[in-house]
Amino acid sequence: MMILHRVYISPDKVIVNGKALELTEKGSALLTQIYRSHIGNYPKFFKMDTLCKLGFVASELLLNAEGNRNFEPREDRAVILFNRSASLQADTNYQSTIQDSENFFPSPAAFVYTLPNIVTGEIAIRNKYFGETSFIVIEENDEKLIEQNLSVAFQDTDTKSIIGGWLDCTDEENFEANIFLMEK
Amino acid sequence: MDELIYKLKQEIIEALNLEDMTPEDIDENASLFGEGLGLDSIDALELIVLMEKNYGIKLQDPNQGKEIFKSVKVMAEFIQQNRTK
Secondary structure, three states: OEEEEEEEEEOOEEEEOOEEOOOOOOOHHHHHHHHHHHHOOOHHHHHOOHHHHHHHHHHHHHHHHHOOOOOOOEOOEEEEEEEOOOOHHHHHHHHHHHOOHHHOOOOHHHHOOOOOOHHHHHHHHHHOEOOOEEEEEOOOOOHHHHHHHHHHHOOOOOOOEEEEEEEEEEEOOEEEEEEEEEEO | OHHHHHHHHHHHHHHOOOOOOOHHHOOOOOOOEOOOOOEOHHHHHHHHHHHHHHHOOOOOOOOHHHHHOOOHHHHHHHHHHHOOO
């Protein structure tokens, strides 16, 4: 397996293939700044929870680094991500809409993100990927364990490349993405 | 009615996270779904919650939504006739 491109995002740092991007914002505002300065024209971004925003902007930077984006449907690319916190931030946000029995208004838009695998779906829908999509929750960012799981995914002969790696978010100001584009 | 339409536009922008839009960007006669604002089924559910939360209107029949959510103007007229708060 060979890593072709890598993107790292923390609340105060964005690195694409080893090169830091010059951005001024921090935390969730940083994700919006990446969207506005490097992506744009996808209003659905603003409806996403922080985990999805993080995965979306990280995958966009990764795919822009790859180049030749044509958004043609393809079945040979999988999206397989890992984290520790599942969809904790979205769960907390949703809980706040049902906490008070006097003000009980469950938000469908908040509820929809209470599954961490929604982010893999968002990336697949955006790019018309019809390969495997999985989101696996593990105890820590264990590169060896991640690599083992990705090598299993490559046993599917249709899968030629994977957007994979670590994508964790505990709240709007605490998150980490370390994702890569990998070929068999 | 104009005041309610403007307030409703503000509430829709906030509830649906239409970040880059202002009330002035929304045509009160344009379709909320499909070609108009391009809202989806989750947004429709969120609008149902908005009507209950802000105006005390509980839709008994979800199919009513098809008529009520035709446009902001139609939605405002329905709210004016049925609001309990």
